[in-house]
Amino acid sequence: MNSQVFRKRINGPATHAIVIGVGHYAHLPGGKSKKKFLNAGGMTQLRSPPQSAKAIARWLIEEYKHPQKPLASLSLLISGSGKPGFTFNNGAKETSVETSQAIYREVETSIRDWHALGNQNSEHLLLFFFCGHGIAKGPELALLLSDFGAVDNAPLDGAFDFRRLRQNMDECAAREQCYFVDACRVGSELLISNDGYSGNPIIQRQGLTNTTGRFRQAPVFYSTLAGAEAYAEANNPSLYTLALLEALSGAGAGDEDGPWRVRTNLMHDAIGFLVKDASQRLGLSQLQIPPSDDLSSIDLNVISTPQVPVIVSCQPVDANEKATLRCEGPGYQSSRKPNKDPWRLRLATNTYAFHAELAENQSVSRELLVRPAFRRVSLEVKS
Amino acid sequence: MSTLRLRIDQYIDDLRDPPEVYATIYAVDETGARKNTRQELIPVSNRPETVKTIEVAAGHYYVETVLPSGEFLSDDFSIKLGETRDIVLRPTESPHEWLSWQQFAGNVQTPEPSVKRGPELEALRGATVVDGRFRRSRPRRTTEKTLHLPVSKEPEVENTVRWLTTTNITGPMSWRLLAERNSTNPRKLIAELNSGNSPKQLPASVFDSQHAVYRILIGHDAAGADDPGREPVYLAVERRSSIELLRLPVPWFMVRDGHWAEIEVAVQDPQEPTSFCSSVIVRDNAFGVLVGYLSSGSLPAVRQLAETAKELLYYKIENPFAAVAGAYSLIGTAQQTADESWHEWVSNLMHKFPHVPDGAIQWGQLKMRMRRNSADVAEAQEAFMQAYARGIPFYSLGVRWLLEGLEWVAQDVPAAKDAADEVRAIAYRVNYRQPFTILRVGGATDV
Numbered sequence: 001m002n003s004q005v006f007r008k009r010i011n012g013p014a015t016h017a018i019v020i021g022v023g024h025y026a027h028l029p030g031g032k033s034k035k036k037f038l039n040a041g042g043m044t045q046l047r048s049p050p051q052s053a054k055a056i057a058r059w060l061i062e063e064y065k066h067p068q069k070p071l072a073s074l075s076l077l078i079s080g081s082g083k084p085g086f087t088f089n090n091g092a093k094e095t096s097v098e099t100s101q102a103i104y105r106e107v108e109t110s111i112r113d114w115h116a117l118g119n120q121n122s123e124h125l126l127l128f129f130f131c132g133h134g135i136a137k138g139p140e141l142a143l144l145l146s147d148f149g150a151v152d153n154a155p156l157d158g159a160f161d162f163r164r165l166r167q168n169m170d171e172c173a174a175r176e177q178c179y180f181v182d183a184c185r186v187g188s189e190l191l192i193s194n195d196g197y198s199g200n201p202i203i204q205r206q207g208l209t210n211t212t213g214r215f216r217q218a219p220v221f222y223s224t225l226a227g228a229e230a231y232a233e234a235n236n237p238s239l240y241t242l243a244l245l246e247a248l249s250g251a252g253a254g255d256e257d258g259p260w261r262v263r264t265n266l267m268h269d270a271i272g273f274l275v276k277d278a279s280q281r282l283g284l285s286q287l288q289i290p291p292s293d294d295l296s297s298i299d300l301n302v303i304s305t306p307q308v309p310v311i312v313s314c315q316p317v318d319a320n321e322k323a324t325l326r327c328e329g330p331g332y333q334s335s336r337k338p339n340k341d342p343w344r345l346r347l348a349t350n351t352y353a354f355h356a357e358l359a360e361n362q363s364v365s366r367e368l369l370v371r372p373a374f375r376r377v378s379l380e381v382k383s
Numbered sequence: 384m385s386t387l388r389l390r391i392d393q394y395i396d397d398l399r400d401p402p403e404v405y406a407t408i409y410a411v412d413e414t415g416a417r418k419n420t421r422q423e424l425i426p427v428s429n430r431p432e433t434v435k436t437i438e439v440a441a442g443h444y445y446v447e448t449v450l451p452s453g454e455f456l457s458d459d460f461s462i463k464l465g466e467t468r469d470i471v472l473r474p475t476e477s478p479h480e481w482l483s484w485q486q487f488a489g490n491v492q493t494p495e496p497s498v499k500r501g502p503e504l505e506a507l508r509g510a511t512v513v514d515g516r517f518r519r520s521r522p523r524r525t526t527e528k529t530l531h532l533p534v535s536k537e538p539e540v541e542n543t544v545r546w547l548t549t550t551n552i553t554g555p556m557s558w559r560l561l562a563e564r565n566s567t568n569p570r571k572l573i574a575e576l577n578s579g580n581s582p583k584q585l586p587a588s589v590f591d592s593q594h595a596v597y598r599i600l601i602g603h604d605a606a607g608a609d610d611p612g613r614e615p616v617y618l619a620v621e622r623r624s625s626i627e628l629l630r631l632p633v634p635w636f637m638v639r640d641g642h643w644a645e646i647e648v649a650v651q652d653p654q655e656p657t658s659f660c661s662s663v664i665v666r667d668n669a670f671g672v673l674v675g676y677l678s679s680g681s682l683p684a685v686r687q688l689a690e691t692a693k694e695l696l697y698y699k700i701e702n703p704f705a706a707v708a709g710a711y712s713l714i715g716t717a718q719q720t721a722d723e724s725w726h727e728w729v730s731n732l733m734h735k736f737p738h739v740p741d742g743a744i745q746w747g748q749l750k751m752r753m754r755r756n757s758a759d760v761a762e763a764q765e766a767f768m769q770a771y772a773r774g775i776p777f778y779s780l781g782v783r784w785l786l787e788g789l790e791w792v793a794q795d796v797p798a799a800k801d802a803a804d805e806v807r808a809i810a811y812r813v814n815y816r817q818p819f820t821i822l823r824v825g826g827a828t829d830v
Contacts, residue, residue, distance in 0.1 A: 138811035139783050167787055170752070196807055205794055210754040215717050255417045256407075265683045272453050272679075295682040296716045330414075349415040369445050369459035371415045376457075 003075040003100035003110040005086055006061050013123035014072035016174075017060050018114045020145075021053025022046070022102045022132030023080040027149035027158075037149025039190065041135075049131035050080030052182060052241035056129050058088045059245055064301050069125045073117060075110045077102040079146035102132070103147040104158050104200075111165070111202045118174030122212040125176040125298070126169075130162075131238060134183030135198075137191035139163055142198035143183060155190065156199045164201035170216045171208045176298045178264060179220040182240045217296040219264045221271060239282075243274035250306025250349075253372045260349075260372075262300040270373040274309060281341070305348045309374040313342035314356050314364075319381045326355040329370075347375075356381055385441050386467040388434040389425040391448065391456065393474050396483045400640070401428035402672045403435075405687055406448035406472075411459070413443065424691070427487070434469070441466070449684065450474055451675025452489030481589040481596055485649045488675040490662040490817075491594075537660070538569075538621045540650045541590035544597050545573055545582035547617045552576055552628075555802075557774040562808035564825045567624040572825040576628070582619065593652040598666075601633040602643025615738075615774070620650055620661045625826025627661045632704035632777045632819060638695045639669045659814040661821055669695070670705035677708055677780065677818040685712035697728040700735065704777060707732055707741040708818070711780055714745055720753045733766060741781040743770035747788045764792045764799070771802040775822075779815050786810045 003018075023046045026033035030045040057076045064071050076086060079102040087096045100106045118126045133144040141162040148158035162181065169177055191198055210216075223240035237245070244267075251274060252267035253260045312327065314320050317340075325343045326335040329352035336343045347370045356379040357363040364379045387408075395401055403424040410418040425435040425448070441464040447457040456472040477486035485491050552560060566572050573582050587595040601616060620627040635644040644667040653660040665671040669692065676684040689696060689709030696706045710729050717723075729749055732742030747766030750759045767788035776782055789803035812822040 138807075138813060139786065139815070140811075163787075164790075167791070195804075196811065205791070207794065208754075209756060209760070210720060210752075213720055215720060215752050217718065256420055268680065269449050269453070269455055273455050276453075294715050295680060296718055297683065351413050351415065369411060369415050369443070371409075371411070371445055371447075371457075371459075373447075373455060 003077050003106060004073055004113075005057065005076045005097045005099060006071065006074040006088075006090070008070070008072050010070055010072040013069045013121055013125070015064070015066055015069045015125045015127060016073045016114055016117040017057075017071065017127040017129070018075045018110055019053050019057045019060070019077070019129045020102050020107060020132070020143075021049040021051075021078045021080070021130075022144065022146050023049045023078075024146055025079075025133065025144065025148055026146055027155075033150075035150070037155055038152075039155075040149070041189070043133050043144075045081070046132065047081070047235045048238045048241075049182070050078045050082070051235060052131040052237040053078050053129065054086055055237040055241055055245060056180075057086065059248065060127070061088045061090065063249070065303075066125070066299075066301050068299075069123070075114060076100070077107055077110060079103065102145050104145050104160070107145055107160065108200070108202050111160075115169065115172050115203055118169075118172040118177070120173070122173045122175050122214070124174040125178070125300075126172070126174045127178050127180075129180045129182070131182040131241060134162075134181065135159075135191060136184075137196055137198075140191055140196045140198045141181070141183075142191060143181070156194070156197060159199035161198040161201040163198065165203055166218060166220065168201055168203040168205045169218065170210075171206055172203070172216075173212065175212055175214040175216050177216065177218040178298055178300070179218065180244060181220060182223040182238055182244075184223075215296070217294065217298055219268075219294050219296065219298065221267065223275070239278040240271075240275055243271050243278065246274055246307070246309060246346075247271050248301065250303055251309055251373050252300075253303050253306045260303045260306050262303065264298040264300065265295055266373065267300075268295060273374055277309070277311065277344075281344075306372050307346045308349060308370050308372050310345040310347050310370055310377060311342050311374070312345065312354055312377040312379065315378050315380045317342070319356070319358065323356040323358050323379075323381065325379075326357065328353045328355075354379060384438045385462045385464060387437050387439055387444075387462065388467065388469045389423065389437070389446070390431070390434045390469070390471050391425060391427040391450075391474065392429055392471045393427050393487065394429040394477065394480055394483050395427055395487060396480055400668045401426040401430075401433055402487070402668045403427065404448055404450060404672060405684065406446055408437075408439075409445045409447075410440070411443050411445050415445070418442075422687075431469075446470060446472070448472065449681060450489075451487060451672055451679060451681070451684075453679040453681070454489075479589075479591070479594070482594060482649070484647055484664050484666055484671070485596070485662060488662075488664045488671075489679055490649055490664065491651075537623050537653065537656075540593065540595040540652055540660075541587035542584075543595075543621045543650055544585045544587075544648060545619045545621070546585055546599075547573065547577040547619055548583050549578045549580045550576060550615060550617050551578045552617055552775065553615055554774050555772045558771075558802075558805035558809055561628070561775075561812075561822070561824055562805065566825045569619075569621040569624070569626050569825070572626050573619045573621070576617070576619065576824070585618070587650075595650045597648040597650070599631070599633070599646045599648065600643060601631070601646070602636070618648060619824075620648075622660070622823075622826065623656075626824050627659060627814075628822050628824050629661060629663055630775055630777055630820040631663065632665065635665050635667060635704055636702045637667050637669065638701050638705070644671070659816070659821060659823070662817055663819045663821065665704075667705070670702065670708065673705060673708050674818050677711060677778070678816065682712040682715040685709065686716050689713065693725075693728075697725070697731075700728075700731060703732060703736040703739050703742070707739060707745065707778065707781075710742075710745050711778065714749050714752070717749075717752070720755055733769070737773060740770045740773035740776045740785075741778055743767070743773060744776060744781045744785045744788065748784045751788055751791055760795075763788065764796055767792050768796070768799060768802065771799075771806060775809070776820055779813050779817055779820050782806070782810050782813050782820060783815070 142159040247270040251270035445459040733746040750763035792799040
């Protein structure tokens with residue numbers, strides 16, 4: 001089955017995306033297959049990745065606006081416990097499609113098709129998104145697909161080698177490639193006992209020279225550092241996916257060169273902050289800072305009015321429990337009742353007045369400009 | 384015109400001249416739209432008189448910066464014609480003044496917080512909420528079952544660092560020597576890596592129950608050697624059943640000050656048995672910042688600082704370790720394959736500093752990425768093989784790039800396959816959260 005759920009004829013440079021979300025692992029505990037992988041090492045079924053993949057795919061189809069490289073194709077592969085359907089707005093009409101299963105053979109075909117599309121024009125931009133289980137050893141990373149563990153003596157036949165895939169994609173003509181990997185990178189005895197074999201890289205090196213005149217740019221945004229774990233709220237997109245969507249929607253935008261535009265180097269800072277904030281909010285011990293060893297700036301989508309994450313808090317923070325917080329700006333007004341946590345808002349770029357009202361005749365106000373990547377508003381009250 | 388006095392308010396322990404980071408200053412309208420932009424290096428100091436003074440037109444401004452730790456700071460303000468205004472950005476405070484450099488570089492662990500609310504969370508690999516706290520369910524490991532990990536406590540943080548004074552970790556033998564250590568006795572591992580001799584125990588400079596800081600000064604004067612840069616300096620940090628091996632970038636010459644920099648090693652009580660506990664920073668006000676940004680992956684920030692200081696970094700190359708830090712960013716953010724002037728700097732690092740393997744790795748990586756013709760390919764192949772022969776890189780990024788390069792070379796040069804296998808065995812053991820190479824040696828569990 002062809003995994004493309006969206007295609008549009010574009011003459012010239014374009015964006016081609018592949019989005020993979022693996023929630024159902026047939027051979028892990030809780031999976032539908034009777035045959036189970038015996039050395040699952042704590043891995044079980046996931047509910048978040050299908051939601052994450054759909055959220056990213058929907059955003060790319062409905063919201064992504066790249067003036068020079070509009071979205072020309074999107075492949076979506078999902079394995080979840082529910083129906084394999086995907087609904088999105090294509091222009092004015094709602095479209096429902098069936099998605100391909102995120103099993104090795106389907107993913108292999110789709111990645112090779114995606115590579116072939118990238119080979120058509122060095123100006124193309126390729127986007128890659130994966131959400132699911134990942135196992136790692138040092139720099140090696142195996143991304144696990146739905147049929148991981150199907151073969152007793154070759155469980156990694158249901159996985160692919162992400163490091164070598166990305167490395168070998170250097171020979172693809174498309175010079176701009178962007179990778180988002182929303183998976184744990186926890187050490188595994190499976191890679192240890194196989195000398196780092198992490199699955200098939202899907203794309204093999206052919207020894208081609210680079211005739212494009214440009215370096216391949218291929219930043220990777222991992223959900224977490226090696227050795228740490230990524231977390232998600234079940235049945236919702238993962239924390240990382242939510243952070244990524246916020247970065248794409250404005251937190252990762254800058255206007256240094258004209259209109260508001262999301263760029264990979266700005267996304268680095270924005271995702272770092274957003275994931276860190278979510279980790280603190282949810283009481284997670286890991287600070288998930290996305291690293292990258294290739295962080296050249298790739299222009300992504302343009303935005304008319306960026307939505308910016310804002311965190312409002314009294315100082316001292318104990319005062320939040322007694323303070324009504326208010327925010328007012330052009331065409332905007334909102335308030336929050338006393339609560340011990342800081343107040344998290346998403347505001348369009350502009351100037352806003354922030355108020356903390358503690359009791360009659362006791363209030364603090366600040367007028368602040370809100371711009372990407374985010375704004376922290378501290379309202380100092382007398383204790 | 385009006386006058387701005389800019390500063391980042393953070394105490395940085397014991398430095399005469401504070402480090403500086405770039406801040407972007409936007410002139411904006413009331414909706415936040417940019418009218419123009421400028422970038423300025425501003426000091427990181429708790430001293431009110433240490434400021435960057437700049438002249439600006441009256442108007443509204445927004446200033447932002449990202450610290451090496453990844454912390455983002457911003458503020459906005461208006462300034463009237465003829466006014467002088469202090470703008471002070473305030474980052475998170477360090478738990479101790481003596482940990483300020485480590486905090487600045489993002490190396491200080493935060494305590495495990497408790498779960499305040501109870502959303503249903505799932506770890507993409509085993510984790511549960513137990514008694515209101517987040518616990519990771521550890522995968523079952525065959526090795527742990529059979530080897531029976533010792534249950535002894537971790538060594539105390541203030542008494543755990545050893546200097547391998549007669550180390551045999553040099554050249555191409557380094558890879559196999561380190562990979563083949565399988566003892567679970569830290570003392571035995573240290574002796575094996577120190578030619579059978581006892582190492583020198585280093586005293587902690589400052590410590591509390593969870594953190595210890597060790598400061599080391601190695602330069603021509605201190606070491607008393609003619610050319611101390613050629614002798615590799617390794618420290619070993621004892622863990623309960625393994626060691627963390629630290630490759631120190633010494634002697635580190637502070638080009639602006641004309642002195643040798645102190646290297647600061649921090650050891651922290653690890654949050655998990657398999658976590659790394661050590662980190663290394665360089666107390667160099669000019670280029671220590673550059674290394675800090677490398678650890679958070681902010682290569683554009685490294686590049687910006689490196690380009691600003693290119694005369695200091697590359698024309699005489701008085702400090703090859705700082706120069707290679709900058710070169711990582713130049714290569715990691717490069718766009719065009721046409722020859723550029725900075726390519727020669729990378730070539731110089733490879734040819735003039737054979738004791739710094741990173742230069743050859745960088746030249747190989749640059750040529751591999753360019754790959755315009757067979758000459759580029761041949762140069763890359765030669766550089767990667769040379770880098771392998773030169774031993775362990777100073778930067779963790781170098782280990783990754785070397786492995787990637789040798790695997791690429793191995794498809795055409797059969798001899799590179801064995802080299803790639805040896806480097807891979809070490810690459811599995813490196814802490815990539817740290818800019819300098821820190822790896823786990825020996826022990827019952829792999830990292």
